[in-house]
Amino acid sequence: MxxxxxxxxxxxxxxxxxxxxxxxxxxxxxxxxxxxxxxxxxxxxxxxxxxxxxxxxxxxxxxNEKANPVISYKREYPNVKNAPQAIIVGAGPAGMFAALRLVELGIKPILIERGKDVKKRVSDIAAISRRHIVNPDSNYCFGEGGAGTYSDGKLYTRAKKRGDWRRILEIFVAHGADENILIDNHPHIGTNKLPRIVAEMRQSILDAGGEVLFETKVTDFIITKGKEEELKGVVLENGDKIEGIGVILATGHSARDIFELLDKKQILIEAKPFAIGVRVEHQQKLIDKIQYKRDKREKYLPAASYSLVQQVPFDNLEKGVFSFCMCPGGFIVPAATLQGEVVVNGMSPSKRNSKYANSGIVVAIDEREWSKKYAKKGALAGLYYQEEIERNACQVAGNTQAAPAQRLLDFTQKKISSSLLDTSYQPGLVSAEMGNVLPAEITERLRVGFKGFDKKMKGFLTNEAQIVGVESRTSSPVRIPREKETNQHPILKRFFPCGEGAGYAGGIASAAIDGERCAEKLAELYGK
Missing domain, CATH: 3.30.1660 (Dodecin subunit-like)
Structure with a gap:
């Protein structure tokens, strides 16, 4: 029964x-x-x-009845060593889940990743904070598992209708994640646990006969001309060529060299709206008190989070100011991918037991902002706008990985903070007026937005909180178009733009779902 x-x-x-x-x-x-x-x-x-x-x-x-298995997904894969092969560029969640799905469908994945495996990434990530050195191919954004591996592990998504979210969670459990992610309303693995799970997923790909190439950079595409243009393979930095029945491009939102390559090859891409702002950091106990209306968080209460949005008019435009990737009990981390730029992101360990709470607070950006200066850059206009802000943040803060920062109330009053608070951001902070870091169309909206947030969360706007800049990698500034029915590029056949970098996902779970969908479409069209 x-x-x-x-x-x-x-x-x-x-x-x-x-x-x-x-x-x-x-x-x-x-x-x-x-x-x-x-x-x-x-x-x-x-x-x-x-x-x-x-x-x-x-x-x-x-x-008195045999219980159903907790998960129906089984880590059992066919051997695809000698099967037709497909190429996946990028070993983030979109790429890894695409690879596993191709294996299930009888196709051999060749997974190409510019960065290092999860274990080797650790020293490069540590070097950013300790020595202010950014390895352009191995950092918080690039490397096995993608940006999410060392910057949180949130698995909640609003994109559940796009694919089987439960299946994605079960695959994580099958590779070592706690079964509680199947139960909790907002599942979260934690950056301390995710690397081991990612390594297990890689092992599944290898055990099935797939290939995973680390520290391997794609520098060109092999395109055949004919009745229709087709993408037949890729060229690596060392000159080697790899061909396959299709290419899934899952490089993430920070692969600027890939966007520039697509533009140079005149492969259709588009500028896409995204968001830019700052990270705001409070004491977690203050957020707990505001949200739970208690002086002290009780035993079973998790570190409190929040989600805020405010519509703000500026220069005859009304744009949203909103919280993004809120990290209760977390840390602010350096997410630059090149020396000479400062970018921040947030993460939380599985226990969310840091004394700090942080969240991106960002402003929606589109061509009305970037066209003033970069209209001639075409599809890359938003990318150049984003890049200029990141380089300016680095210069203002002293050309290291230290980040510009300002106490929150001071920011709304346009005052440079005479002192800054303790922070979770390990490279350190430099007091600056954020109006000298971000364009006026962003800072003025942020100031109004923070005042509006305080009306919704009384006590949020305080000088016992500070903002750290810049939060600029919220999503890709470029969209690679694709056909709705086939997930294939509308002009270049056998090319499947995928995940966050292509503009079709926003987080680990949605990227994983999109990776599976692209793998299925590739197999359906060319696997036979």
Whole structure:
């Protein structure tokens, strides 16, 4: 017999396995003499709106009946060593999930990554903070697992209708992720755990006969001319050529050299709206107090988060100012991909136990901003606008990886801060007026936005918080167009733009979903 339950429980029962099982035995009047009983939660969300915490729990109970497996996905793959091969450029979530899906569909993936594997990335990432040295091919953005591996591990997505989100979570679990990601309302792995899982996914690809090439850079495309142009393969930095039945381009939002190559080869790309702003950093205990309306966070309450948006008029335009990638109990990290630029991002460990809370606070940007200076750059106009701001941030802060910063209330009052607060940003901060870092069309909207946020979260606007710049890699400034039905480029056949870098995803889960979809379309069109 199987029973499905929807319950509202106090956290000391919902989050404690033994107490939860005892509650279920009593509620269903199950005799303790019955040995074959399986109790498990299937979904869980905490409701902290009232003083007394409640947890909404959905559960299933199997009595004298074999329980279904927790996950249906099995880490069993065919051997594709001698199968037709397809090329995937970029080993972020889009690329890795595309590779695994190709294996399942009987196609050998050749996964090409400019950066290093997750283990070797660590020293290059440490060098950014300790020695202010940025390796252009191995950093927080480039390397196995992509930008998400060392900058958070959030798995929540609003793009669930685009693919099977549950399947993506199960693949993570099959490769070592905690089963709680299948239950929690906003699943999160944590940057301390994700590298090991990414390495396991790579091993699955290799065990099935696929290939993974690290520290290997694509510098050109092999295009055949005929009735239709087709992308037959890629050229590597050392001159080697690799051909296949199709190419999935999953290089992420920071691969500027790839965007420039596409533009140079006159392969159709488009400038795309994105967002630029800053990271705001508060003490986590302040965010907890505002959100939970308690002086102290209780045992079962997670580090509080927030999501804010404000429409702000400026120069006859109304644009959104909004929070992005909020990291409770997290850290601000350096996300530059070249020496001479300063970029910040946020991350949280699995326990979210840092004393800091940070979030990107950004302004929507489109051609009305970048066309003033970069209209002649065509599809790369937004990229140049983004790059100029990052280089300016580096110059203002002293041409290291130290970041320009300003106390939050000072920023809204256009005052340079005489001192800065302690920070989670390890390369260090330099006091600066952010109006000298960001263009007026961004800073003026941010100032109005922060004042609006304080009305929604009283106490948010304070000099006990500070902003750190610049948060500029929110998404790709370029979109690579593709056909809706085939996911294929509208002009260049056998070319499948994929994930965040192509403009079709925004985070680990949505990128993974898009990677699978592109793999399926490639196999459907050319796998036979």
């Amino acid at each position: 199987k029973k499905e339950l929807s319950l509202v429980l106090p956290p000391e029962i919902a989050f404690e396995k033994e107490a939860f099982e005892k509650f279920i035995y009593k509620k269903l009047d199950i005799s303790e003499n019955i040995e074959d009983v399986t109790i498990r939660q299937t979904r869980r969300s905490l409701d902290a709106r009232q003083r007394d915490l409640k947890v909404n729990v959905w559960a299933e109970v199997f009595i």
